[in-house]
Amino acid sequence: MEIAQFRYMADNLAYVLHGPSQALVVDGGAVEDIREYIAARGLTPVLVTNTHRHPDHTAGTRELVAALGCPYADPDDALAQGEILLNNEAVRAISTPGHTMDSLCFLAPGFAVTGDTLFNATVGNCFTGDVEAFFRSLKTIMAWPPETFIYSGHDYVDQSLAFAWHLEPDNPAITAYEAKYDPALVRSTLADEFSVNPYLRFNAPPMIRLLKDRNLPVETEFERFSSVMRLG
Numbered sequence: 001m002e003i004a005q006f007r008y009m010a011d012n013l014a015y016v017l018h019g020p021s022q023a024l025v026v027d028g029g030a031v032e033d034i035r036e037y038i039a040a041r042g043l044t045p046v047l048v049t050n051t052h053r054h055p056d057h058t059a060g061t062r063e064l065v066a067a068l069g070c071p072y073a074d075p076d077d078a079l080a081q082g083e084i085l086l087n088n089e090a091v092r093a094i095s096t097p098g099h100t101m102d103s104l105c106f107l108a109p110g111f112a113v114t115g116d117t118l119f120n121a122t123v124g125n126c127f128t129g130d131v132e133a134f135f136r137s138l139k140t141i142m143a144w145p146p147e148t149f150i151y152s153g154h155d156y157v158d159q160s161l162a163f164a165w166h167l168e169p170d171n172p173a174i175t176a177y178e179a180k181y182d183p184a185l186v187r188s189t190l191a192d193e194f195s196v197n198p199y200l201r202f203n204a205p206p207m208i209r210l211l212k213d214r215n216l217p218v219e220t221e222f223e224r225f226s227s228v229m230r231l232g
Contacts, residue, residue: 001089001108003151004037005185006030011155012056013186015113017106019087022046025068026106026113027153031060035067045070046086049078049093051115051153052100075102096141098134099124105141111149111187114141119152120188121160121177123199126229135225142200146191155186164196167231168206171196202228 006014008030016034017024023043027050028034038045045068050057052075065072073081083090084106092107096117103124106113116124117134118141126134161181164174173195177188193200201207202224211218216227 001086001091001110003108003111003113005151005187006033006037007155008033009056009059012059013151013153013155015151016043017086017091017108017113018043019089022086024049024084024086024091024106025064027051027057027115028061028064029057029059031064031067034064038068047071047073047078047084049073049104050075051105051113051117052103054100054116057115057153075104079104094140096137098126098128098130098137101128101130101133103137107144107148110147111151112141112144113151115153117141118150118193118197118200119154119160120150120157120181120186121164121193121197122156123197124153131226131229132222135222138200138225139221141190142194144190146189146194148190149187150190150193151187155183157181157183157186161196163232164198167198167210168201171206198228198231199225 002018004016012029014028014030015026023045025048028048048065078093079095083092094105096103096105099116103117161178177192177196208218211227217223
């Protein structure tokens, strides 16, 4: 299965997931670029959907559905489908509440579209206020194979790495991560995220030492995660 990334607005990222002939569009705000990509490859779009209902992610959805002549599934409907088949390969819709209650990730062989749940080098705001749900969602993602490529909903890499540097100035993995960053294709592996993303490093000894130095709770995983969330 392949994935194509499209920029729109200031820093939003849209995606087309596809096999040889069938395509799924996620957060399709780059309407004309997506339409041209699908037409040039002779793909049949089977569904347009969203990682969540925030307006910057649903922008252009009606226009795109009309242009492509395919069905639309909101996040609840996509989740109800469970798996979306593209040329007999499955894309799993996975509930990841925290940023919003309707947040989804789409897991395909070798990669995932994570919306505003997990960004490259950071995480989304917990607008729901349910930090425990957000923690459980991130734990779900953390259990995926470490070689899984992460394709997120925005390009916030520069500012996210600056914050990571602020917290862990002696972490050499941040330099390596920065060297691999390409604004033309924003992605990282889950292993990369474990090495630099403060919000996934709550079990890393340097992060635990930092939390202790700031007199923040570290007894349990959830306490450590909650403490890291307070650092931002």
